[in-house]
Amino acid sequence: MMEFVNAAYKWNNQPRGIIEPFVLLLSPYAPHMAEELCFPKANPDYLKDTTIVLPVQINGKTRGTIEVEEGCSEDEAFSLASQDKKLEKYLDGQSIKKRIYVPGKILNVILNKTNVKVTTK
Structure with a gap:
């Protein structure tokens, strides 16, 4: 040697x-x-994760998650959430009162309460 x-x-x-x-x-x-x-040697380009998992709340309750790009806008995040099968059943036919989006953290959709079903005995 x-x-x-x-x-x-x-x-x-x-x-x-x-x-x-x-x-x-x-x-x-x-x-x-x-x-x-x-x-x-570590390559820092490989260590960056460009997609994040964003929790989606409807009326303050976590109903699912979506995978979005790191710097996506509120409209992009909402369109992905409305296309998701799990979240679709909560959003179909409902009128939206407010959308709260914290980039990279959470998407919260507040629905109007006019569509609440009332059952009587």
Whole structure:
């Protein structure tokens, strides 16, 4: 192994295809050094999550969640919520009194109470 290292010092460049197998061979003898040589570097672009799960409340009660882009507007979030099968049954035929949207946190839809069914005995 030392002969290989001495020869590698004399090269103008060290090809990755030759160095990686050498580091694997080195790992049983010097595990700490081999780990430092071959430990991958993190790419911050891969760590960013561009979509978020947004809880949707109807009249203050959580009725479901939708997946939206990170910087979406209130109209985009509401259109996704109205297309969701689980939330569709709460919104169909109802008149909306107010929409409260906190970007990246929550969408709350307040419905008018005129459509409340009253049952009598």
